[in-house]
Amino acid sequence: MSTVKPVEYSDASPAVRAVFDDIKTSRNVPDVNNFWKYLARDPVTLKRTWESVKEVMAPGALDPLTKEMIYLAVSAANGCDYCIAAHTAGARRAGMTPAMRGELLAVVGMACETNSLADAYQIPVDERFRDPDPDTD
Amino acid sequence: MSTVKPVEYSDASPAVRAVFDDIKTSRNVPDVNNFWKYLARDPVTLKRTWESVKEVMAPGALDPLTKEMIYLAVSAANGCDYCIAAHTAGARRAGMTPAMRGELLAVVGMACETNSLADAYQIPVDERFRDPDPDTD
Amino acid sequence: MSTVKPVEYSDASPAVRAVFDDIKTSRNVPDVNNFWKYLARDPVTLKRTWESVKEVMAPGALDPLTKEMIYLAVSAANGCDYCIAAHTAGARRAGMTPAMRGELLAVVGMACETNSLADAYQIPVDERFRDPDPDTD
Amino acid sequence: MSTVKPVEYSDASPAVRAVFDDIKTSRNVPDVNNFWKYLARDPVTLKRTWESVKEVMAPGALDPLTKEMIYLAVSAANGCDYCIAAHTAGARRAGMTPAMRGELLAVVGMACETNSLADAYQIPVDERFRDPDPDTD
Amino acid sequence: MSTVKPVEYSDASPAVRAVFDDIKTSRNVPDVNNFWKYLARDPVTLKRTWESVKEVMAPGALDPLTKEMIYLAVSAANGCDYCIAAHTAGARRAGMTPAMRGELLAVVGMACETNSLADAYQIPVDERFRDPDPDTD
């Protein structure tokens, strides 16, 4: 249970409605999800966050499914319940099959394990991990 | 600087050499990286971790590049310097271009931001994120 | 649901009651919150933690509102549900308005995003961030 | 040591230079810091991140010093070396004294301790932490 | 509420049943806990994770109680509700008394506090923490 109440469309200011409308149109959904309704308590953050998410998640060098899976992987590593649920739904919509989800979460778990081992053993970075021509990246 | 010394091939026990040999063959590399040399101080963990990584990172429902990028994303979220360097190198070898890396890290950053906002606003999970037929997943 | 039961005042030992009494007097509240009732299962930790919190949160170079907001910011970054709720309430009591809360959480989110980007890009610290005269700090 | 090279002004594209110029003007500094030089490897992320930081850190319901201290607190909780150094410098410039820094870090440490205790004891949120009139927040 | 459904023994494939049987026999319990029932949606991860846990948690240089307490400590530091509950139960079964639990969680809290302070003050590692003869470790 949150300490704030969500903003529903019927109660929203014109500025908030404009963001809600853009989300609904961009995603072709009948209503925005709770994340946006709660964030709407701070209209400036609502607008900035939506515009950033829209830009970051647009197809580019990576396709939408890969981006949703990376979002899910980070949310799982951070243990954020809401975002795990939201981006599991998002990745499924974008084509993630149960087998892909299984492998994705196995990689997340393995990364968390080896991250802690690399820290715990204080392992120095190998010289050859350095790019021979970093200017090109 | 670590509090343990790495195990070099020339000083390794037969059990450790067997793992090192398998890593070199599987990855077609002349030497194993520091992660394995330090982990070799505990041969049981070395063997189990390598066998797990080999199984988890093998191509399956997800291709090797996607797996390396997910590994890198989680390592960045966890702030593990060694693993960020190692899996940046790994993802590059698997085909990650500078443009893909830029978009991947943008998703990681956005996920970390919205993870903290979802936690901070204590946003309840939307009912529609629940699978209508979770038996099939 | 916790795996331990809270200690209510009526069932508390004299040592626990003394801490509960000090909390109620110091904060001018009719009852202590759940944090202290559960911690009371370990009276030594209860006493030490309360004395530390009382010292740390007392007005000094920083005023109580700023301290409550910093506590809330860290709790949000750590994703601790209980502490987010408790210190949202505490910061409101100390004067945090809805507009202040909105800006505070926007800073938290932005910090989490750029923290992950700085780690991911392995950015070296600028020399000029070093204090020219650190003796004075 | 990073796996990418920073972008210096003399080598920057017009789009990157425009962001660098805006940072230098807005902050009245002769050069941008490393964070922006490395992020410039991805000009889209550079532009979006700078615009977000500029909006979030502008004075509003919270003054710039409070915002810098919250940024520092979150960076310390997340253990991000670069951001701790950068926002220690930023908070000092905005007026943070050594005594304020000492108290700020004491609150961060105490929050991290009680966050882990609240999680570990699985303490349920007190009903009275819920706002009696959340519509107004 | 999870986005997947657990796999019950009666509905499990032979491969999943074989793992469930081994867990029940090894731990002398009538049924496996939810962790394994949900992981069973990905039989490969189920098998690998169980085999790893069985190997890691077996008595060796450290006794089972110490291992369960370390597992609980890490789970508390990571804020994982499920694992805190599971390994509190596990440590109790292995002999953890209420007094031991109290001291364990006090150490966890203190470590989280000083971890954040050591990061925040960017304290350099003392030379004498380096082993004079790390070859022997």
Next chain:
Amino acid sequence: MSTVKPVEYSDASPAVRAVFDDIKTSRNVPDVNNFWKYLARDPVTLKRTWESVKEVMAPGALDPLTKEMIYLAVSAANGCDYCIAAHTAGARRAGMTPAMRGELLAVVGMACETNSLADAYQIPVDERFRDPDPDTD
């Protein structure tokens, strides 16, 4: 490199010297380590933190070696370089052998992996993890 300078005994105020003296006597060491020298920039935090550490790490229901190992485990999970180094040294002094360290870190790694899996699969807590008689704990 830190943004503050450590306080050496010769430059310390009487209040700081009193804490340094108590550390040296309690631990039977010729000098305090860097953690205390940097914390001494804030004498109030220095005194409170030392008194808390002394109380928490004293032998009780858990022996000093177990406490040091738990401290190391949490520091590894949190990725705190300084504390990993300090408490590896502390645990060794208290009797941790290389074999014990190997098993300890293997448990840490496994806990980090299963913590992320339990979060990612959003696994509900088993009813039987609840204590049948929590009053006694």
